[in-house]
Amino acid sequence: MRDRVDKVFGDRRIERAFRYISDHEPEIEKQQIRLTEIAAPPFGESERSRAFAEELVSLRLRPTTDSIGNVIAAYDGIGRNPVVVGAHLDTVFPASTSLRLQRKGRMLFLPGISDNGAGLVALLWALRAAKETEIAFRRPVIAIGNVGEEGEGNLRGIRHLFSDPPWSGRECEFIAVDGAGLQRVTHQALGSRRFRIHMTGPGGHSWADFGKPNPVQAIASAIHTFSNSGVRRPGSAFNFGVIRGGISVNAIPREVVLEVDLRSITAPVLEELDHQLRRAIAEATRASGVECRIEVMGERPSGTTPADAPVVQAAMEVTRRFGVDPQPDIGSTDANIPISLGLPAVAVGAGGNSGNVHTPEEWFDPVRRDLGIQRLLALIAVLAELSA
Numbered sequence: 001m002r003d004r005v006d007k008v009f010g011d012r013r014i015e016r017a018f019r020y021i022s023d024h025e026p027e028i029e030k031q032q033i034r035l036t037e038i039a040a041p042p043f044g045e046s047e048r049s050r051a052f053a054e055e056l057v058s059l060r061l062r063p064t065t066d067s068i069g070n071v072i073a074a075y076d077g078i079g080r081n082p083v084v085v086g087a088h089l090d091t092v093f094p095a096s097t098s099l100r101l102q103r104k105g106r107m108l109f110l111p112g113i114s115d116n117g118a119g120l121v122a123l124l125w126a127l128r129a130a131k132e133t134e135i136a137f138r139r140p141v142i143a144i145g146n147v148g149e150e151g152e153g154n155l156r157g158i159r160h161l162f163s164d165p166p167w168s169g170r171e172c173e174f175i176a177v178d179g180a181g182l183q184r185v186t187h188q189a190l191g192s193r194r195f196r197i198h199m200t201g202p203g204g205h206s207w208a209d210f211g212k213p214n215p216v217q218a219i220a221s222a223i224h225t226f227s228n229s230g231v232r233r234p235g236s237a238f239n240f241g242v243i244r245g246g247i248s249v250n251a252i253p254r255e256v257v258l259e260v261d262l263r264s265i266t267a268p269v270l271e272e273l274d275h276q277l278r279r280a281i282a283e284a285t286r287a288s289g290v291e292c293r294i295e296v297m298g299e300r301p302s303g304t305t306p307a308d309a310p311v312v313q314a315a316m317e318v319t320r321r322f323g324v325d326p327q328p329d330i331g332s333t334d335a336n337i338p339i340s341l342g343l344p345a346v347a348v349g350a351g352g353n354s355g356n357v358h359t360p361e362e363w364f365d366p367v368r369r370d371l372g373i374q375r376l377l378a379l380i381a382v383l384a385e386l387s388a
Contacts, residue, residue: 001313001382008381009321017129017377022370028125029108029366031055036110036117037099042153045069045089052089052145055124059131061143068160071145075127075137080168082140083384085126085376086158086334087119087177087350088149092358106366113364114354118372119177120145122350126377137384142167149178149334154194154298158334162341173311173383174345175376176334179357180364181349182322182372184329185315189336191270191302192263196295197222197281201288203254213289215245215256222284223258231276235330236264238273259297265330267302300332301340311344314382321378322371348376 008014021028035055040048049071056063056073063073071089074082091112102109110117123143146157165172176186201213223240231238238261245256260277264270278294285292305312307328319326333347351372353365 001310001317004382005314005317005321005378008378008386011386013133013135013386014378014381017133017135018374020129020132021125021373021377024125025366025370028121028369028373031124032113032117032121033101033108033110035120036113037101039095039097039099040090040112041093041095042090042148042151044095045147048089049145049147052120056143059124059128061127066160066166068157069147070157070161072166073143075130075141075143077140078142078167079140081171082142082167083175083380084142084144084172085123085175085177085380086144086146087123088116088157088334089120089145089147090150090153091115092150097360107363108366109361109363111360111362113362114352115179115357115362116149118180118350118352118354118364118369122177122373122376125373126380129373129377135381136387137381138387139384140167141380141384146334152297155300155334155337158337162337170343172338172343174335174338174343175311175379176345176347177350177376178333178347179349180352180354180372182319182324182351182368182375183327184331184349185312185319185326186329186331186333186335186347187305187307187309187312188265188328188330189301189303189339190263190265190330190332191267191336192261192298192300192332193270193274194262194297194299195260195277196297197258197260198255198293198295199258199285199290200255201252201290204252206250206252209252212252215253215290218284218288218290219243219256219258221287222280225283226277226280229276229280231273233264233269233272235266236269236273238262263332265302270302300336303336303339305339305344305346309344311346311383315346315348315379318375318378318382322375348379350376
């Protein structure tokens with residue numbers, strides 16, 4: 001692997017491409033802001049999808065959009081065993097979210113500016129730099145702007161892509177470019193299950209009907225029972241993220257909805273969390289007399305790309321060449337899907353730093369953003385191999 005990385009970093013085209021990226025920092029930032037200011041909630045990515053496709057056209061590529069909304073563009077033809085690089089188009093934020101940029105020094109404050117404005121712009125500029133310096137690859141390289149990574153999107157874009165790949169056969173190496181940062185190399189897929197729990201009762205007046213089944217009390221009891229049932233395990237987590245229901249402080253609610261997120265790095269532990277949650281809900285339902293319905297919102301598979309796989313070794317070694325100590329990581333990204341299928345995949349950051357991700361106060365600091373884009377280009381070049 002070191003020899004392969006040496007060859008890439010010693011190539012004059014790569015050196016010119018690196019300079020091109022560093023020299024165009026203002027344009028990169030403008031494009032990152034422009035794309036992020038286009039609302040792209042789950043299931044509402046079409047406008048950003050069109051803008052991303054237009055940028056690919058400006059690189060002399062020929063993007064197509066598949067039936068689910070993924071934008072797909074081959075760098076120089078689609079063949080067998082490609083290097084596939086994906087950046088998700090969607091954000092966690094609803095369409096009503098204010099997308100007004102604020103600056104503090106060089107820091108950019110804008111919902112989605114890191115996740116995944118940074119990933120989208122890194123993919124575009126890695127390809128732009130390669131085109132401008134006439135880099136060619138031995139293996140096919142395919143760029144994907146995919147829908148449905150966040151929340152209820154449930155990785156739908158990448159699920160669809162791998163259900164019927166547009167390249168010959170199924171084999172590939174996959175890179176997800178997601179958010180900011182330079183250190184992490186995510187090669188373990190964090191599995192998750194998400195549930196929406198509906199509890200219903202007859203409702204009534206808080207005084208006259210006191211004692212009737214109360215869905216709020218039942219939900220509270222289920223949360224308490226689950227949280228104190230000894231379900232905490234290394235490499236796992238759970239979150240009660242949404243509770244809604246009721247109409248007044250003096251009215252017994254007729255319905256309450258709870259949304260729960262369970263996560264684990266291993267399938268057996270995730271299965272155990274699922275079992276414990278359902279048992280706690282069943283106990284609370286029986287004790288309170290309410291009715292209950294459990295809806296599965298989504299599921300993300302777990303798995304691991306072995307640390308000695310070429311895609312992991314390449315990502316680690318390329319990262320070191322930028323003076324950064326790479327950190328193997330666990331995460332829930334688009335890479336979950338190919339990893340679960342036994343295909344080699346990693347997720348990497350796009351450079352820069354970020355904070356308050358998935359909140360309206362999300363920020364991005366562009367320091368060393370150019371290194372993130374350069375790293376992505378070098379990683380693609382190592383995997384796809386440079387041609388003369």
